[in-house]
Amino acid sequence: MNSSYVSYFTLAAYFDTGGFKYLYFLLILSLYVFIVCANVLLVVVICVNRSLHEPMYLFLVSLFVNELYGSTGLFPFLLVQILSDIHTVSAPFCFLQIYCGYTYCGVEFTNLAVMSYDRYLSICYPLQYHTHMTSNKVAVLITITWSLPFFGVFVTTALSASLQLCGNIINKVYCDNYYIIKLACYHPLINNVYELVAVFLTVCVPVCVILYTYMRILKVCFSGSKQTRQKAVSTCTPHLASLINFFFGSLFQMLQSRFNTSSVPNMLEIFLSLYFLTCQPIFNPVMYGLNMSKIRLMCQSLLSRSVLGGCCNFSHRSGPGPLSR
Template sequence: MNVSQAKRKIMVNSTQVTYFTFTAYFDTRHFKYLYFIIVMSLYVLIICINLCLIVVICVNRSLHEPMYMFLCSLFVNELYGSTGLFPFLLLQILSDIHTVSAVFCFLQIFCGYSYGCVEFSNLAVMSYDRYLAICYPLQYNTRMTFNKVVVLISLSWLLPLIAIVVLVSLIGSLQLCENIINKVYCDYHSIVKLACYDTTVQNIYGLIYGSLIISCPVSLVFYSYIKILKICFSGSKQTRQKAVSTCTPHLASLLNFSFGVFFEVLQSRFNMNSVPNMLRIILSLHFLTCQPLFNPVMYGLNMSKIRNIFKSLAQCGRKVCL
């Protein structure tokens, strides 16, 4: 069979895919209920801790500052990303047939990728805020006004969402020859690999999108911290302590999320069959499951204002109970 005949055969066999099947799930038998409880507990913990921090920031006027408003945007994104994944995982764990409709698959891709884009954008905006606060403390209030905060938060959400709409529309127009996804959730490159025809446009856009969505925010973060380091080395001990206390959680969050995204990119682009299946599943879920819990713990424990408010709320609760 020559190339033209093979192409004609593919065209004949290609149909409109209405559902996808996941092959990365393995038979857990009676342990599936244990996995369900673990995942459900993690999801409830993420919802409670992020929601609690959002309420604390919104209710207390002392926290209506740019830094805490950016944190609130970050916590809202954690809730958004978790809700796009965890309910689906819980259903798949209990199910014996691991399938999902094409519409829901594309919706999950939209949620997962937009979550990642907004996360990077929020972290970049927060690094810029820390740069202004440490390098220009006397001019901070005039440079980081309320209107500017609103614009930055809006852009950190709107621009990624627009980019993801284009991404999903590109794969939505593909004609697929298969419906087997070797993962536990839907992602862009897994769908592109199932296409019958040339996917150059999708691959180029995916490459440009991935490069820009990672390189631009990370470049802004590095630029901000290079400027901050210069001030720290030439400033007083108090300035260095302030920089360390406010920047450490942010850098830890960026490194944690970047690690998860880096492995996900490697797994999508290269053959990772040599890695054990369980390890691949855990690492592929890292940026979607660990970050929503990592951020509130890091910021909740390191931000003195938030700690003090939680302590006062706890003391009020004890008095009410007594």
């Protein structure tokens, strides 16, 4: 039958948690609230402070916005499914979730590659940095970071939506394009070839850029001064930590999709499948907020002003008490 006749998909990875589902709901909701608050706070801090309007921080804004985008494409859906007794999802929404998840991953990899290129220019060519990294170039890089994955994943999703499917059961807690392709009635050669090309452009090319830039950075560090090494460590540590975290999360996802994981406990399997979509939006604001002194000081200043402002407004509204007269 054609995929147009598949009106819904069943997510078979969910299992009965009994009364614990409310605990899981509160846990997921708390994580989502933290992700939204942390990433929005950092975006606001960078946008309202003109001293942070530098290429490195603008790329960070792009990264934090992507974390908000990716987590919003997953967490509200998880919250509904946790409380639901029937774990089904309509076909249009399933393909929309696939589109959101894959574009999030593509933007994440591309953004991390652009940030590594920015760090490479800053460390290897400090005197020519502002000549190379102009405002126009920053705008072009951010545009490419978002436009290429959105266009590439659109084609991937359209090809999957046109497949003839012989089933509607997805053995996962959210929709995944790889599992849709496994439901195809015939071997989708075009889909597989295009996915290889898309993976090469959105994963392999950014990884090559990252490896090349860090090889050059290491070369400069080994031959440079102590000040150069300290600058490299301070600016590259959060980026490297974010990159490693996302790489291992993606690796867990790939291994789970390609290999039989029936021997893995259900809770662990679900955690590994959600790791790269949940931990990265939590990890990035914490890592960059704590490690980058400018952002940390601005956050402290903004929060302290908000607290003091609230206290002053409260005192002003209260006025002098009767005993003070």
